[in-house]
Amino acid sequence: MDEVILSLEKVNKIYGTAVKTQALYELDLKIETGSFNAIIGQSGSGKSTLLNIMGALDTPTSGEVKIAGKEIGQMKRKGLASLRNKTIGFIFQFHYLLPEFTVLENVLMPYWMNTFKTPEAIIDRADYLMKKMGLNEVKNKLSTNISGGQQQRTAIARSLINNPPVILADEPTGNLDSENTQTVYELLREINKEFGTTFILVTHDQRVAEMADRIIELKDGKIKMDVVNNF
Amino acid sequence: MRLAMKIAWRFLKSSRSQSLLIIAGIMIGVSVQIFIGLLIQGLQNNLINETIGNSSQLTIRSNRTDNVIIDPETVVEKIKNSEYSNEITAIVPVVEAPGIIRLEKRDYSTFIRGFDFKEADKIYGLTQSMIDGDLPAGQNEVLIGSEMAEELSIKKGDELTVIIPPNVLFPKKVMVSGIFKLGFGSANRSWILSDLKTLQLLTNKPNTSTVIEMQIKNPFDADILSTALYEYLENEEIKMSDWKVENADLLSALNGQSISSIMIQVFVMVSVALAIASVLAISVMQKSKQLGILKAMGIKDIMAGQIFVFEGLILGLFGAFSGAVLGVGLIWLFTTFAVNPDGTAVVPVYINYGFILISMVIAVTSAVVSATIPGRKSAGLNPIEVIKNG
Numbered sequence A: 001m002d003e004v005i006l007s008l009e010k011v012n013k014i015y016g017t018a019v020k021t022q023a024l025y026e027l028d029l030k031i032e033t034g035s036f037n038a039i040i041g042q043s044g045s046g047k048s049t050l051l052n053i054m055g056a057l058d059t060p061t062s063g064e065v066k067i068a069g070k071e072i073g074q075m076k077r078k079g080l081a082s083l084r085n086k087t088i089g090f091i092f093q094f095h096y097l098l099p100e101f102t103v104l105e106n107v108l109m110p111y112w113m114n115t116f117k118t119p120e121a122i123i124d125r126a127d128y129l130m131k132k133m134g135l136n137e138v139k140n141k142l143s144t145n146i147s148g149g150q151q152q153r154t155a156i157a158r159s160l161i162n163n164p165p166v167i168l169a170d171e172p173t174g175n176l177d178s179e180n181t182q183t184v185y186e187l188l189r190e191i192n193k194e195f196g197t198t199f200i201l202v203t204h205d206q207r208v209a210e211m212a213d214r215i216i217e218l219k220d221g222k223i224k225m226d227v228v229n230n231f
Numbered sequence B: 001m002r003l004a005m006k007i008a009w010r011f012l013k014s015s016r017s018q019s020l021l022i023i024a025g026i027m028i029g030v031s032v033q034i035f036i037g038l039l040i041q042g043l044q045n046n047l048i049n050e051t052i053g054n055s056s057q058l059t060i061r062s063n064r065t066d067n068v069i070i071d072p073e074t075v076v077e078k079i080k081n082s083e084y085s086n087e088i089t090a091i092v093p094v095v096e097a098p099g100i101i102r103l104e105k106r107d108y109s110t111f112i113r114g115f116d117f118k119e120a121d122k123i124y125g126l127t128q129s130m131i132d133g134d135l136p137a138g139q140n141e142v143l144i145g146s147e148m149a150e151e152l153s154i155k156k157g158d159e160l161t162v163i164i165p166p167n168v169l170f171p172k173k174v175m176v177s178g179i180f181k182l183g184f185g186s187a188n189r190s191w192i193l194s195d196l197k198t199l200q201l202l203t204n205k206p207n208t209s210t211v212i213e214m215q216i217k218n219p220f221d222a223d224i225l226s227t228a229l230y231e232y233l234e235n236e237e238i239k240m241s242d243w244k245v246e247n248a249d250l251l252s253a254l255n256g257q258s259i260s261s262i263m264i265q266v267f268v269m270v271s272v273a274l275a276i277a278s279v280l281a282i283s284v285m286q287k288s289k290q291l292g293i294l295k296a297m298g299i300k301d302i303m304a305g306q307i308f309v310f311e312g313l314i315l316g317l318f319g320a321f322s323g324a325v326l327g328v329g330l331i332w333l334f335t336t337f338a339v340n341p342d343g344t345a346v347v348p349v350y351i352n353y354g355f356i357l358i359s360m361v362i363a364v365t366s367a368v369v370s371a372t373i374p375g376r377k378s379a380g381l382n383p384i385e386v387i388k389n390g
Helices: A047-054 A077-086 A103-112 A120-132 A148-160 A178-195 A206-210 B002-014 B016-052 B072-080 B117-124 B146-152 B185-190 B196-203 B219-233 B248-286 B288-296 B301-337 B353-380 B383-389
Strands: A004-015 A021-032 A036-041 A062-067 A088-091 A166-170 A198-202 A214-219 A222-228 B058-062 B088-102 B107-114 B130-133 B141-145 B159-163 B172-180 B191-194 B211-216 B238-242
Touching: A004 A047, A004 A198, A021 A047, A021 A198, A021 A222, A036 A047, A036 A178, A036 A206, A047 A062, A047 A166, A047 A198, A077 A088, A077 B288, A077 B301, A088 A148, A103 A120, A103 A148, A120 A148, A148 A166, A148 A178, A166 A178, A178 A198, A178 A206, B002 B016, B002 B301, B016 B248, B016 B301, B016 B353, B058 B219, B072 B088, B072 B211, B072 B219, B088 B117, B088 B196, B107 B146, B107 B159, B107 B185, B107 B196, B117 B211, B141 B146, B141 B159, B141 B185, B146 B172, B146 B185, B172 B196, B185 B191, B191 B196, B211 B219, B219 B238, B248 B288, B248 B301, B248 B353, B288 B301, B288 B383, B301 B353
Parallel strands: A036 A198, A036 A214, A088 A166, A166 A198, B107 B191, B141 B172
Antiparallel strands: A004 A021, A004 A062, A214 A222, B058 B211, B058 B238, B088 B107, B088 B159, B088 B211, B130 B172, B141 B191, B159 B172
């Protein structure tokens, strides 16, 4: 369990050129493989910036970020795209499904980015994930024609199709009611146990954070608290 | 690649009215191009056909002081046995001479031409131009033009007295076997046509001709063939002339027409290409959220760019095909309803499939090329901007 899948060393992030705003200060962080982590903090504390840097969506102004042993500062755009596709799964606050595609097609989309030919094993995996997310009934519907909860669960199934070792989730339950929040959280936990997937959740929701193995609190771009949660 | 095509197709389907609008734009552009192109081609073909369709397109003349070509049959044989024979559709030695018809009360100036009727028919279309009688069957028989026949009240079977200077002391009697009406008035007014032997006898110059006339497969290559034949014949007693030299004014008018037609077509295509580029550029903005999501999921820049190139290709293909159908439809309407009193089209248009295909290929290519601009924009999009801005 103590193998490190993701590490940040002295990471700084400064926005703007004329007026500079520093979002992260000399941040050091190591995430262990298979762990379930929650990042909390107030608005503007740098949570989303941190998550975007960890997901190779954004680059740090200085410092080193390693994902699955690869230093992302050295990688070109093509390499970063491939890393996002195979190593990281994203779940956003807004589901960000493609409205032009069905639920099943949205789930398969990350796989299709590598090869468009869909083998039986991948269809089976998509079916398994959709069944697990309770989406079997709606899999052939356009992603705009399903409920908000179903959309978010579709986004989760999509993030898992390539079986990435890390899932980054930015307020995944932020738009859901309490019942759906509980369902989504339980699903994420199940996946964490079943596939050994590492989870890093950014959340406002204290109840969700308290269910994580480790809680990291950010304040003004620095780690204010980093505790192992013993439930 | 196939994913990019699938996404492109779905993007286009989801913005149906916008896609149909661009297709309509391309369709109109292509149809205008095809309509104008075919119409101008029809006009030019018609004009060229009227001008040189029934006359010599390439002519061998004499370079000698006595203005005759010695042993023209040998020259003809030499050309027929050359590599250029395939380029030539008709070749005939002609004896030309000014002549006089002596009537009871007055003389009438004419231009007498003698040639082998069978071969000359390919050039002048005499068989279709006969309004009375038949082509001469033997020596001393002639055809005369319709206007001359009317003016001098000559009928088929009449006998004429013909004098050819300088042999004014030896008038010859010939018999009118028929009357022709060609497409140009001067021929109908002054030509007398007979066979080669008769004219050689009348001019007293056996085994000679004054010109050798030809029609060729590609009239626009007349000057090239002219030079090649001259070099091949190696005969200093002859010189060449072609219809392009003799009709330089017509050619320059046709060239002007071609250039203006091409200019119109280029501007139509450029405006279509700009319309595609600008609409697709807006589409990149509209779909930037989807592109951001795809990029966050790891779509490669090149594939993100390909989506818009495929959009251009799909729009181009639909636009080009529908434009070709509309263009041909317009031409059909034009040739069906814009007609002369006799029912023939004002401008006979020939459906040039090669031109239609080229117009379509140009439209599709310009659609694809103009789609690379938004494609590049899409490839360069940064996912974080989209994720941040929701």
